[in-house]
Amino acid sequence: MAEMLAGGELDVLTGDYLAELTMLILGRDRLKDPTTGYAKTFLRHLEDSLGTALEKGVRIVSNAGGLNPAGLANAVRVLADSLGLDVLVAHVEGDDLQPRADELALGDTLAANAYLGAWGIAECLDAGAQVVVTGRVTDASLVVGPAASHFGWGRTDWDRLAGAVVAGHVLECGAQATGGNYAFFTELGLGDRPLGFPLAEVHADGSSVITKHAGTGGAVTTGTVTAQLLYEIGGPRYLGPDVTARFDTIALSDDGPDRVRISGVRGEPPPSTLKVGCNALGGFRNEVTFVLTGLDVEAKAALVQEQLSARFAGLEPRWTLARTDHADADVQEEAAALLHCVVRGPDAKRVGRAFTGAAIELALASYPGFHVTAPPGDASPYGVFTAAFVDAGQVLHVAVLPDGTRVDIAPTTATDDDPAPIDLYLPTPRANTRTVPAPLGRIVGARSGDKGGHANIGLWTRTDDAFSWFVHQFDIRRLQELLPETAPLLVVRHVLPNLRAVNLVIEDVLGEGVAYNARHDPQAKALGEWLRSRTVLVPEDLL
Numbered sequence: 001m002a003e004m005l006a007g008g009e010l011d012v013l014t015g016d017y018l019a020e021l022t023m024l025i026l027g028r029d030r031l032k033d034p035t036t037g038y039a040k041t042f043l044r045h046l047e048d049s050l051g052t053a054l055e056k057g058v059r060i061v062s063n064a065g066g067l068n069p070a071g072l073a074n075a076v077r078v079l080a081d082s083l084g085l086d087v088l089v090a091h092v093e094g095d096d097l098q099p100r101a102d103e104l105a106l107g108d109t110l111a112a113n114a115y116l117g118a119w120g121i122a123e124c125l126d127a128g129a130q131v132v133v134t135g136r137v138t139d140a141s142l143v144v145g146p147a148a149s150h151f152g153w154g155r156t157d158w159d160r161l162a163g164a165v166v167a168g169h170v171l172e173c174g175a176q177a178t179g180g181n182y183a184f185f186t187e188l189g190l191g192d193r194p195l196g197f198p199l200a201e202v203h204a205d206g207s208s209v210i211t212k213h214a215g216t217g218g219a220v221t222t223g224t225v226t227a228q229l230l231y232e233i234g235g236p237r238y239l240g241p242d243v244t245a246r247f248d249t250i251a252l253s254d255d256g257p258d259r260v261r262i263s264g265v266r267g268e269p270p271p272s273t274l275k276v277g278c279n280a281l282g283g284f285r286n287e288v289t290f291v292l293t294g295l296d297v298e299a300k301a302a303l304v305q306e307q308l309s310a311r312f313a314g315l316e317p318r319w320t321l322a323r324t325d326h327a328d329a330d331v332q333e334e335a336a337a338l339l340h341c342v343v344r345g346p347d348a349k350r351v352g353r354a355f356t357g358a359a360i361e362l363a364l365a366s367y368p369g370f371h372v373t374a375p376p377g378d379a380s381p382y383g384v385f386t387a388a389f390v391d392a393g394q395v396l397h398v399a400v401l402p403d404g405t406r407v408d409i410a411p412t413t414a415t416d417d418d419p420a421p422i423d424l425y426l427p428t429p430r431a432n433t434r435t436v437p438a439p440l441g442r443i444v445g446a447r448s449g450d451k452g453g454h455a456n457i458g459l460w461t462r463t464d465d466a467f468s469w470f471v472h473q474f475d476i477r478r479l480q481e482l483l484p485e486t487a488p489l490l491v492v493r494h495v496l497p498n499l500r501a502v503n504l505v506i507e508d509v510l511g512e513g514v515a516y517n518a519r520h521d522p523q524a525k526a527l528g529e530w531l532r533s534r535t536v537l538v539p540e541d542l543l
Helices: 003-008 020-030 039-057 069-082 121-125 141-151 158-171 222-229 297-311 353-360 463-473 476-482 527-533
Strands: 012-015 059-062 087-095 111-116 131-134 200-203 208-212 244-246 251-254 260-263 267-270 274-295 319-324 336-345 380-391 397-400 407-408 437-441 444-451 453-460 491-496 501-506 534-541
Touching: 003 039, 012 039, 012 141, 020 111, 020 274, 020 380, 039 059, 039 069, 039 131, 059 141, 059 353, 069 087, 069 131, 087 121, 121 131, 121 141, 121 397, 121 407, 131 141, 141 158, 141 200, 158 200, 158 208, 158 222, 158 244, 158 267, 222 260, 222 444, 222 453, 267 336, 274 297, 274 353, 274 453, 297 319, 297 336, 297 353, 444 527, 453 463, 453 527, 476 491
Parallel strands: 012 059, 059 131, 087 131
Antiparallel strands: 087 397, 111 274, 200 208, 208 260, 244 267, 251 260, 274 336, 274 380, 319 336, 397 407, 437 534, 444 453, 453 501, 491 501
16 A cells, blocks of 8 residues: 555555455454454555545545444544544445345355445545445446546446456456566566556546556566456456446557556446355364375375274365375485375364374374374364355445445446347467477466356467467367366356457366365466466467
8 A cells, every 4th residue: 555655646546355265254253353354454554554645635445344344434533533634434335245144045154245336435435535445345346436436427338337347357456467476477577576566547438558656566568467357257248236348348458668558348237136255164174284205105195094084984084195206306305295185074173183183193103204294283164155146126235425424326227137149259270280299388378266166267378370279279178188177077168359368267176165175276376377387289380
């Protein structure tokens, strides 16, 4: 926050504090203390920066309110008083559906929050608020609300709203738009300077320029922006509570050093329902990692599995053997494989030290070279995430203005639950040329991430020629050959020719969500990099 305020001119400073996992953490906080449930780090940021923001006339809009936006708004007022500052604070509420979980058939939840849109934020800003905090709104709403307020957009200005949604999607993960987590990072010369955060210059027609403050680290290129556009999305239609943004219409162009223009975005009416993120406590979880060194790795793994499983019938431990070992290694660590054992259950004691202690007790009675990576530990609770959908009219979206006035925000009435199919143009297949084996990542960039129990891998090429090869060669069957873990799962393929991109949505690869920890990379952040490392036959002239 301080960096963004000090770096140059801004009208609005936004902050996205809420991931699916964060809502679970805040739900557990609220169980212990009902006055909490918001992101306390926001207050620490604000303590250093509120005075500067007020002095510069920068408004602050953040979803840090989490499960208790009213509580955070009050805390901001108390903080401002302690700093001797006068500030107009407003908040948006109504997303918390947990008290109505039975009525809305949401199940036994710790937290259940509807993804609200931007119009409550716009109402607060129209009333003169200098700080607006919300609960669960869509990430892009933090940009759409200020833009709609500033330009006076209406509810059916679909293209303008969609353009702001795209800008918000680029900004929502901070430095991921300025070179962070970027597949071709070695070309950016990132060095030791912290990456600057992105900012969007939003125009009245909904177009925008993505840039960053001068002198900050990182880079803004069509590549870094493309990567972020593909992050955690589904098909060409990006559904939201206020508008459906057509990602197949996005046009990117260079606009100077560290400047990328976004234009041409088309919008459509949104669906009549709102997504609800439901977090519940699933039980307790524990794990042990055994180190298997040298020879007979498979036999060592089989022995310890038999020994431990016999003592814990009914727990159904999940075993994963990572063959990180190398033959004839010069370094001991390179001679070791890792055998992971994860258990889950409703009884914290049974999956706690009773389990990890039993593993350690095998130390003198199991395979040669027995050791583990950590001492015995207690079980920890784990969460389960599911998505539900409710009619937007059943959710009371409320803007609470600086003077305490409560304004009900009506849902968008012009909706479309059955849009027409999209016709996509695919380039002509490339003529056959000599191919050579090479890692896919020599040609293709990737960014992957999580959505509940699903993962997506957004893949893009940087030339039309490469895309005409890639889009016709890389289908679902090819993905499942390269990543065998995905073979039994449902995979959906979406093509975005305007971005030279293919997006693959892999359903249920993350089990019951991030907190469930179903796999080695529980948020699928490195799934794309794994895919890029696989060897395929590539036209030699593309390399």
